[in-house]
Amino acid sequence: MVKITYIGSGGEEHVVDVDAGRSVMRGAVENDVRGIIGECGGSCLCATCHVYVDPAWLDRVGAKSETEELLLEEVCDLQPNSRLSCQIDVSDALEGLRVRLPEKQV
Numbered sequence: 001m002v003k004i005t006y007i008g009s010g011g012e013e014h015v016v017d018v019d020a021g022r023s024v025m026r027g028a029v030e031n032d033v034r035g036i037i038g039e040c041g042g043s044c045l046c047a048t049c050h051v052y053v054d055p056a057w058l059d060r061v062g063a064k065s066e067t068e069e070l071l072l073e074e075v076c077d078l079q080p081n082s083r084l085s086c087q088i089d090v091s092d093a094l095e096g097l098r099v100r101l102p103e104k105q106v
Helices: 024-030 066-072
Strands: 002-007 013-018 050-053 082-084 097-100
Parallel strands (some): 002 097
Antiparallel strands (some): 050 082, 050 097
16 A cells, blocks of 8 residues: 545645555545546546646656646646646555645646
8 A cells, every 4th residue: 555645725634545556546536535536537538636746756656648738738727747646556656645636626
């Protein structure tokens, strides 16, 4: 299990154990973290799992695909550290990852 901290738009923190091989989005949905919807189930089709990756972790979460970049153009309050959490695969290297949730999705 990998500990990931989800920070709500109001600053509340939810530390969740997520199985390696799952996505950051699945970790949130399966642990009832409010603010990540994941309507498409992780297929990179809807952008309802938008998060802001803590800048210290950007190099470790992997690069954005072209599809992810296109979908991110549709989110509210796009930031340089915006990612779709369905596209971040959890691995032991992400132990301690911190992501912040936007005030609203899409």
